[in-house]
Amino acid sequence: MIYMSDSLNNAKRNVYKVNSELQNSHLVIQNFGNASSRFLNGFVIKPSGIILRESNHKEMVQMDLEGNKLDGDLNPSSDEPTHRILYTDKDINGVVHTHSKYATAFAQANLEVPNLGTTHSDFSKYSIFVTEQLDKDEVVNDYELNTGKKIIETIKSKGISMLETPGILSIRHGVFSWGKTIEDALKNAEIIEYLAELCFITRNLNPSSETIEDFISSKHFNRKHGPNKYYGQ
């Protein structure tokens, strides 16, 4: 048996655990989802096309940031290039991808999820944005890599840092969320779905519901994430 370092073994255990939690959550049907965690100079991600409950942590795949597989018998998830591009942002240590129902509906409709209330403001002052459209060439060649590039470009174009938003809607596709840890990325995938559903209900009740006032939004975000944060629920 090939020697596996304790730290790699632990990283694989954690990635397997979070992928299992994701798989068992309401955010994923069938096999539409994956999670990864930064590890050393790369990351660990779920392999492609496995049935998680029939698998185990040893099958998780270690990648570097150039797209080389460093450890694992199987191929990484087909979304690996998107995860890889997101790890070029040094603040991000975990990435989750889902096709959760309400958020994906917004992505398909090319509609961002506006900040309508304090629940949203607790996680971001901004809308959950939708990426710009990929052109035909970007889809035909290196689609997953270009999906990641569009995410970075879209966040940059908004003038914010990646950690100022829990994630993004990849146009016509689904959710990519991220965080300081893989656990945060999973929580953020959950909150994005919840915010999309809340927005859908709110705008159905009152189609002209406006975005929250900036001073309330800032208060909520800063008491949880600002330099003088004090809020815990």
Ligand SMILES: [Zn+2]
């Ligand atoms: Zn997908």
